Amino acid sequence: MRGIRVAARAALVVLGSWAVLVVLLVLPGVVFPTGWQWYIYSPASVGLWMLSLPVVPLFACKAASGWINPGRRVVTPHWAAAETPTAVAGKAITTRVEG
Numbered sequence: 001m002r003g004i005r006v007a008a009r010a011a012l013v014v015l016g017s018w019a020v021l022v023v024l025l026v027l028p029g030v031v032f033p034t035g036w037q038w039y040i041y042s043p044a045s046v047g048l049w050m051l052s053l054p055v056v057p058l059f060a061c062k063a064a065s066g067w068i069n070p071g072r073r074v075v076t077p078h079w080a081a082a083e084t085p086t087a088v089a090g091k092a093i094t095t096r097v098e099g
Contacts, residue, residue, distance in 0.1 A: 002071075009068045010061055017060040018053065025049050 028040045061068060 006069050009064075013060050013064050013068060014057040017057045021049065021052060021056060 025046075029037060032040060
């Protein structure tokens with residue numbers, strides 16, 4: 001059940017980011033005069049918009065990852081569990097990070 005909820009939230013974020021991209025594509029055509037449509041909808045700008053369709057949802061999912069998967073366990077990498085020196089009052093001490 002949890003996996004379905006995470007997948008549904010991720011799909012919602014992806015669809016929401018696509019909706020925002022479609023609005024951003026259509027909005028200048030409505031706001032600016034018709035003589036500017038060639039510049040607004042040039043092949044380069046439409047190509048960049050099409051390139052943003054698979055890229056923007058990745059950043060949106062990364063930004064909304066706390067909402068998509070709120071109860072995820074934070075896994076400490078193996079290198080972070082090693083002894084790390086810390087400076088306290090001018091002296092270097094060694095602390096062990098528990099993971």
